[in-house]
Amino acid sequence: xxxxxxxxxxxxxxxxxxxxxxxxxxxxxxxxxxxxxxxxxxxxxxxxxxxxxxxxxxxxxxxxxxxxxxxxxxxxxxxxxxxxxxxxxxxxxxxx
Numbered sequence: 174x175x176x177x178x179x180x181x182x183x184x185x186x187x188x189x190x191x192x193x194x195x196x197x198x199x200x201x202x203x204x205x206x207x208x209x210x211x212x213x214x215x216x217x218x219x220x221x222x223x224x225x226x227x228x229x230x231x232x233x234x235x236x237x238x239x240x241x242x243x244x245x246x247x248x249x250x251x252x253x254x255x256x257x258x259x260x261x262x263x264x265x266x267x268x269x
Contacts, residue, residue: 204253211246218243 198206218240221230230236 208250211243211250214239214243214246 221236221239224230225233225236
């Protein structure tokens, strides 16, 4: 087991500062990128399923990984949509 000294701590803090100081994206941009990623995952999973049906797949574990990744990504996107819709409905029920 390797124990790191405290001398690596400033390096980690500097890296985090650089990440935070980089270009900040808006929530809409982050959501749009996430939707594009989910769409790409779903298209990849569809292609893998077609290849699996034809018999072109050599690594079944990787194929199942890609299919499950697309499924989990889609479920997460659905839950994000549901939470956003619930928040909107809650705001609309507020009395001014």
